[in-house]
Each structure stands twice: as structure tokens, then as C-alpha cells.
Amino acid sequence: MDTRTIRQARFARGAVQPAVYAILVIIAVLAGAAWFLIIKPHQDLTRADLGDHPSTPVAASREAPPPPVNVEAMSLNQLLxxxxxxxxxxxxxxxxxxxxxxFYLKVLQKQPxxxxxTDALRETFPFAATNAEQAINQRDFNDAQRQIDLLAKADPSNYTLNILRSKLxxxxxxxxxxxxxxxxxxxxxxxxxxKAAADKAEAERAASEQAKSQASEQQQRTAQSRLAQQQAAAEAAARQLQANASQSAAPAGESAGGAAGSHAAVLVKNAPPRYPTAxxxxxxxxxxxxxxxxxASGDVSDVKVLDAQPRHVFDRAAVDAVSRWKYQPATQDGNPVVSNKRQRIEFKL
Known part of the structure; x- marks a missing residue:
């Protein structure tokens, strides 16, 4: 290779390097211009439309303003x-x-x-779907259904709607x-x-009935005991009367030459009356x-009520009891005879 060829190769390498640097600088300038003139304004607009951060749906923390009075009469610019x-x-x-x-759907009604x-509805759809899902989780089913229906108007074929409907x-x-x-x-x-109240009432009723039954039985036992005492006293009195009658009849019999005497009827068997339950x-x-x-045989017959206090309460019990009494009949000249008697029957507790 001669000297001329070497010089040309060195010149070519020296000329290529400044050109490469110039191209790189131009690319960098164009990229920066594209960022500031195209990409950044688009991102700022998106953030502004979606509330400063498009990837994080945030629930409104302040009360919503009242809706416009007449939405139908609003222009496109007003709706936007x-x-x-x-x-x-x-x-x-x-x-x-x-x-x-x-509002965006109204815009599309006025200007399909x-x-x-269209772009705003498409970009906002995922975040609105998230809000609808939150309404479902909060069990605000009516509002969740309304939001799902609203999403269906914007994008009826979106698969997210099926998920939301299934969750709802x-x-x-x-x-x-x-x-x-x-x-x-x-x-x-x-x-x-x-059931507990009924069982309690039944238990109380049973206890009350048992208490009443026990009290009634106790009263009946007391009455029977008193009547037994009265019967024993009456039998003792009858025996005493019989003994007195025998003593008084003996001299009379002897004075009559051994003939038998006369005496009144003597009670030998006393049946106590049954105390009426009522x-x-x-x-x-x-x-x-x-x-x-x-x-003349010593039986009781023709029992009649002469008086009672109170009336018609103890009558039957007294008549039934006296009808079962047994007497040693009265005698006259040693022969049994019919006699009449009055008797008061006491009923005490």
C-alpha cells in the first residue's frame, strides 16, 4: 500500500466519527421534543381526566355537588x-x-x-368496574346493579360485565x-x-294443684280425726247412758217381782259423716x-233435716251418716219398741 492510500483511509475514519456524533445528538433532541410536546401532555391530560393517577381508583371523600338541572338541554361542551x-x-x-x-353517554347520544x-369511556371502564365491585362487596346491590347497567351501555361486550354480574x-x-x-x-x-314459658306455666300449675290437693287431704284428715273423736265421745256417752239405764232399771224390776224394765234407745255404732269436698x-x-x-231392731229410718247452718251444704252428709247408725232399741216392759230422736251433727275443720 502506498502513502496516498494510507492517507485516504485515515481521512475517511476521521470524517465518519463527527457524523455519528451529529446523528446521536439529533436523535436525542427529537426524543426530548417528543416527550415534552407529545407524551407528557398526553399523560397530564390522562391524569387530569382520571383524577391525577389513572392506576389507582380513589373513592370520593367529599360530598358530590348537586346534578345539573337540565342535562338534556346541555350542549356538547357543557356535557364534556x-x-x-x-x-x-x-x-x-x-x-x-x-x-x-x-355525561359521556349523553355526549355519544348527541354526537355518536x-x-x-369514546376514549374516556374506554380508559375509565376498568376503574368504574372496580367501583361497581366495591358496591357489591358493600352489599349496596341496587347501586351496583345500576353501575353495571351503565357500564353495559358503554361496552356491552366487555367480559368484565359477566364477572360483575356473577359476583352480584x-x-x-x-x-x-x-x-x-x-x-x-x-x-x-x-x-x-x-316452650320454656309453657313448661314453666305447666310446672307452676302442677305445683299449685299438688299444693291444693295436699291441703285438701290434710283438711279431710283433720275433719275425719275430729269426727272420730266426736264418735268416740258419743259412744262413750251412749255406754254411760246404757249403764245408767241398767242401774235405774234393776230396782224397778225387782220391785215388780222380777219383770223386765223400760229404757230409751242407746247408740251402739256411730258412723262419722264425710266432710263435703266443696x-x-x-x-x-x-x-x-x-x-x-x-x-225396734235398732236401725235408723225416716231421717229428716229440721235445720241447718248453712243450708244445703252439709245436709246430705249428715243424713247419710245418721242413716248408718245402729242403736240398742228402746224397751217398754222389757219389749223393744220404736222411738224418735233429735240429733245435731257438727261440721268443723
Missing amino acids: SEARRAMNEQRLASPAGNNAFE GNQVA DAQRKLLDREQQLAADKEKQQQLAAQ AMRANQEGWVELSFTIT
Whole structure:
């Protein structure tokens, strides 16, 4: 290689390096211009439309302003302005009548194919769907259904709608089951309370009946004991009368040359009256005065009530008791004869 060729190669390498540097500088300048003139303004606009951060849906922390009075009469620019305002305040799909989706849908009704509204609905759809899912989780089913219907107007074929509808249906069924279980539990508690109250009332009634029965039995035993005492006293008195009659009849028999004497009827068997149950329960006491006939065989017949206090309470018990009494009949000249007698029967507790 001669000297001329070497010089040309060195010159070519020296000329290529400044050209490469110039191209790199131009590319860097164009990239910076594209960032500041195209990409950054687009991102700023997106952040402004979606509330400063498009990837994080934030629920509105302040109360929503009242909706416009007449939305139908608003122009496209007014609707777009209200939509941007709603986006900035995170009113994507709620509240009803005052949210970005409804304003953008009104824009599309007035001007189908409006690019601003179409792009905004497409970009905002995922965040509005998240808000609808939050409404489902909070069990605000009516508002969740309204938001899902609103999303369906914007993009009816979006698969997210199927997911949201399935979640809404599942949450509704879960709530129905919970409410049914709660109702069943409440009903069971009411039935248990009613049964407990009925069992308690039945136990109290049984205890009251048992107490009354025991009191009645005690009163009856007391009455029977008193009547037995009265019967023993009457029998003792009858024996005493019989003894007195025998003593008084002996001299008379001897004076008559051994003929038998006369004496009154003597009680030999006393049947105590049964205390009436109704009178015992009412703690009533009283007496009955009777007249009756003692036959020549010593039986009692023709029992009649002469007086009673109170009337018609102890009459039957007294008559039944006296009718079972047994006497040694009265005698006259040693022969048994019919006699009459009056007797008062006492009823005391």
C-alpha cells in the first residue's frame, strides 16, 4: 500500500466519527421534543381526566355537588365539562345522574362516535368496574346493579360485565341465605322461649294443684280425726247412758217381782259423716239438726233435716251418716219398741 492510500483511509475514519456524533445528538433532541410536546401532555391530560393517577381508583371523600338541572338541554361542551369535572372528583359511575359515565353517554347520544367521549369511556371502564365491585362487596346491590347497567351501555361486550354480574348474583344469594338462617334462628329461639314459658306455666300449675290437693287431704284428715273423736265421745256417752239405764232399771224390776224394765234407745255404732269436698275447699263449717226414727231392731229410718247452718251444704252428709247408725232399741216392759230422736251433727275443720 502506498502513502496516498494510507492517507485516504485515515481521512475517511476521521470524517465518519463527527457524523455519528451529529446523528446521536439529533436523535436525542427529537426524543426530548417528543416527550415534552407529545407524551407528557398526553399523560397530564390522562391524569387530569382520571383524577391525577389513572392506576389507582380513589373513592370520593367529599360530598358530590348537586346534578345539573337540565342535562338534556346541555350542549356538547357543557356535557364534556361536567364529565371532566366528575372524573376529577372520582364520580366515575355514581352517584346516579351526576357521574362521568352518564355525561359521556349523553355526549355519544348527541354526537355518536365522539372521540373524546369514546376514549374516556374506554380508559375509565376498568376503574368504574372496580367501583361497581366495591358496591357489591358493600352489599349496596341496587347501586351496583345500576353501575353495571351503565357500564353495559358503554361496552356491552366487555367480559368484565359477566364477572360483575356473577359476583352480584352470588352476593345476593349469600345475603338471602344469611337472612334465611337468621330468620330460622330467630324462629327457633321464639319457639324455645314459648316452650320454656309453657313448661314453666305447666310446672307452676302442677305445683299449685299438688299444693291444693295436699291441703285438701290434710283438711279431710283433720275433719275425719275430729269426727272420730266426736264418735268416740258419743259412744262413750251412749255406754254411760246404757249403764245408767241398767242401774235405774234393776230396782224397778225387782220391785215388780222380777219383770223386765223400760229404757230409751242407746247408740251402739256411730258412723262419722264425710266432710263435703266443696265445703272443705271453701273452709266452711256448720251444723245440721236432724230428726229420725229408731226401729225396734235398732236401725235408723225416716231421717229428716229440721235445720241447718248453712243450708244445703252439709245436709246430705249428715243424713247419710245418721242413716248408718245402729242403736240398742228402746224397751217398754222389757219389749223393744220404736222411738224418735233429735240429733245435731257438727261440721268443723
